[in-house]
Amino acid sequence: MEGNIGFLGAGAMGEALIRGLVQSRQVPPERILVYDIRRERLQELEQTYGLQAMTGREELVRKADIIILAVKPQNVKEALGGLQVGKEKLVISIIAGVTLARLASYLGEVPVVRVVPNTPALVGEGMTALAANKFVRPEALEKAMAIFCSVGRVMVLPEEQLNAVTGLSGSGPAYIYMLIEALADGGVRQGLTRPVALELAAQTVLGAARMVLATGEHPGVLKDKVTSPAGTTIAGLAVLEDRGMRGAIIRAVEAATLRAESLSKE
Ligand SMILES: NC(=O)C1=CN([C@@H]2O[C@H](COP(=O)(O)OP(=O)(O)OC[C@H]3O[C@@H](n4cnc5c(N)ncnc54)[C@H](OP(=O)(O)O)[C@@H]3O)[C@@H](O)[C@H]2O)C=CC1
Ligand SMILES: O=C(O)[C@@H]1CCC=N1
The missing domain is CATH 3.40.50.720 (NAD(P)-binding Rossmann-like Domain)
Structure with missing residues (x-):
């Protein structure tokens, strides 16, 4: 350059x-x-x-x-x-x-x-x-x-x-760090050591993101491939749906986008 x-x-x-x-x-x-x-x-x-x-x-x-x-x-x-x-x-x-x-x-x-x-x-x-x-x-x-x-x-x-991009990919790494931290906390809660839990969590997020970009498949299709009938994943997913994970993330992007709009006026 x-x-x-x-x-x-x-x-x-x-x-x-x-x-x-x-x-x-x-x-x-x-x-x-x-x-x-x-x-x-x-x-x-x-x-x-x-x-x-x-x-x-x-x-x-x-x-x-x-x-x-x-x-x-x-x-x-x-x-x-x-x-x-x-x-x-x-x-x-x-x-x-x-x-x-x-x-x-x-x-x-x-x-x-x-x-x-x-x-x-x-x-x-x-x-x-x-x-x-x-x-x-x-x-x-x-x-x-x-x-x-x-x-x-x-x-x-x-x-x-x-502004919507700011609310999604600009601020997004922070949402994902929070997710990684929470996944690791979940592992620690179940008896894993912190370093083991963190590595498992971070590599899982990286791998899942690579799958979306490399395969071009809809994330819902990729999710279904992880989810065995009456298995472990559906037990976890049901809790995330109960607790409104999708809605919380959609609202987070909305709030960050609105904040970006208001920053222009400060
Ligand atoms: N962090 C992120 O992930 C992203 C940030 N952005 C945007 O990037 C910009 C920077 O963000 P970020 O790096 O996090 O902010 P920081 O506060 O870390 O960095 C800004 C730097 O500029 C300095 N500064 C303040 N006033 C002046 C001035 N008049 N002349 C020269 N330097 C000055 C600040 O000093 P002091 O601390 O003393 O004020 C600080 O060192 C922001 O506008 C943010 O919206 C966009 C996308 C992602
Ligand atoms: O939090 C912020 O305002 C900046 C912009 C996007 C990410 N960090």
């Missing part, structure tokens, strides 16, 4: 992308530039990855060809207010809920791609959806896609769908 990639803000998600990019070997660390308001954070990232720490957002914007906005939605105004970004640059925003229109109100008529990544990018298993504004040329969209392809899967979607 050509050019310098700059991160404005580098917390949990910024670092997941940085680590994923460095590990993918698509971008040498010296071409990753970072500015974060927290000095100690910058030093930590510089030491860990050998990237270049910037003295301020102006230096970052001057030296980077692609600028990834990775501050919290609540910090958008202070991070972008009065910032001059040339039309030859490509801006990529990972800020949840913040629309292309709102970004344009700070940045003007520059190419911006709005992206919803997730933290498994850190291990090359990210899921990213993106939407571009009208100033993004096809080659620039390709570049944005290449960045996120190097850390996982990518899809281009209409911007109106990105």
Whole structure:
């Protein structure tokens, strides 16, 4: 990948992308530039990855060809207010809920791609959806896609769908960690040691996800193949139906999507 990639803000998600990019070997660390308001954070990232720490957002914007906005939605105004970004640059925003229109109100008529990544990018298993504004040329969209392809899967979607994506795959890893933790607790409750229970739980989630993606079969069909008549699985599934697992997850995605919508207005 050509050019310098700059991160404005580098917390949990910024670092997941940085680590994923460095590990993918698509971008040498010296071409990753970072500015974060927290000095100690910058030093930590510089030491860990050998990237270049910037003295301020102006230096970052001057030296980077692609600028990834990775501050919290609540910090958008202070991070972008009065910032001059040339039309030859490509801006990529990972800020949840913040629309292309709102970004344009700070940045003007520059190419911006709005992206919803997730933290498994850190291990090359990210899921990213993106939407571009009208100033993004096809080659620039390709570049944005290449960045996120190097850390996982990518899809281009209409911007109106990105809040729902945030509620599903953006926040989704947290739901799944909770599921893994609960599965492991269940195993511990039945007498397994914690490390054994955690490994069983995590590999089971990974295996099930791989089955869905690799076979293309409906998850209901795959579920039926696990479920023997009068067997163990149906005994477990009946409890999950009783306790409303599906409804709880549907409502979780709904609540997170609504929260993404409201973040744009903060
Ligand atoms: N975490 C995730 O899984 C995902 C996050 N996102 C989005 O990514 C963005 C970053 O999230 P996340 O990494 O979790 O958040 P973090 O709070 O971990 O990271 C943001 C970083 O930006 C710093 N910062 C704040 N203001 C400024 C500023 N004006 N200039 C430069 N740096 C600044 C923060 O410092 P300080 O802590 O002092 O404020 C912090 O170090 C958010 O907008 C979020 O919605 C999207 C998808 C998934
Ligand atoms: O919790 C959040 O707001 C961010 C956006 C998606 C995942 N983390």
